[in-house]
Ligand SMILES: C=CC1=C(C)c2cc3[nH]c(cc4nc(cc5[nH]c(cc1n2)c(C)c5CCC(=O)O)C(CCC(=O)O)=C4C)c(C)c3C=C
């Protein structure tokens with residue numbers, strides 16, 4: 001039997017914090033039709049407008065969190081790759097990024113050139129969205145078709161409610177949960193509301209109201225990003241033994257003027273401070289590696305906002321990164337896909 005490589009894929013970062021590199025990255029990212037789902041001419045127009053000011057703002061934000069060896073997302077994803085390698089008995093463990101470098105294309109070409117025929121593809125996103133999972137799977141298919149590669153691919157499905165993922169989240173958060181805190185905020189990456197409706201096979205099943213995701217049936221949860229996030233949060237809180245009034249969910253990183261799924265993290269930080277929460281823990285379970293969205297948006301700007309609103313301390317719980325419990329969890333989940 002030939003080797004079965006494990007290919008980890010995360011979102012990707014700019015090559016550097018220069019405005020030109022950030023513009024190039026944002027252009028590739030936002031021109032992806034799975035991210036901005038408008039017909040090409042409208043998408044081109046909107047992205048060109050975004051690219052007038054956003055690259056300078058984002059470059060500044062990236063510069064504030066950049067590490068000596070590069071983007072935190074990339075450095076931490078490499079650390080995960082290295083930590084996984086000794087535990088993956090079937091072949092090499094590779095890493096690619098959906099946007100920027102190392103690209104999915106160059107990585108798959110190199111793997112095929114090394115004689116790899118079977119790949120377990122692990123998109124590093126716990127929750128399903130077209131802008132996370134679909135775009136990775138489609139890019140892998142595109143590269144295979146374009147170059148006629150003889151690669152057989154099995155894909156790790158979203159793992160938002162997988163006990164191993166939830167246990168890893170608990171193990172990584174444990175040192176923080178053991179300290180005194182008033183409230184835990186689980187802040188997930190947001191999504192334009194219409195992205196939910198696009199995936200809704202029967203129409204109007206998703207997001208009927210703010211609470212519908214809580215009691216959703218399994219088939220609705222399977223396709224609804226918001227319902228999956230709420231399920232991760234409730235399962236995690238149950239596992240951690242948190243009372244219902246001790247935790248909340250919100251959605252961050254909104255871009256543009258469209259309505260995104262609610263409640264927004266920005267508003268929630270003010271609401272919690274107004275409710276008298278002084279010591280706030282924040283976890284970002286939609287991200288498996290710390291990145292600009294956790295370190296800068298929550299750890300810097302969110303903290304500043306919470307303190308200005310009357311809070312006393314915001315503690316950001318690190319993402320799973322290369323935590324040993326996460327390494328074990330990911331290997332186990334990928335083994336199951338490989339064996340299937
Ligand atoms: C329409 C815009 C965006 C959608 C939809 C979106 C979905 C989405 N993104 C992630 C994970 C990450 N996003 C990151 C950065 C980032 N995201 C957007 C926009 C959308 N994301 C932008 C413009 C950026 C760049 C930074 C900025 O200018 O604000 C990152 C971090 C990358 C890094 O280098 O650190 C991650 C990770 C998910 C999970 C998701 C859908 C649910």
Ligand SMILES: [Fe+2]
Pocket residue numbers: 189253
């Ligand atoms: Fe994003």
Ligand SMILES: [Fe+2]
Pocket residue numbers: 205206207208209211212213214216224226227
């Ligand atoms: Fe819903």
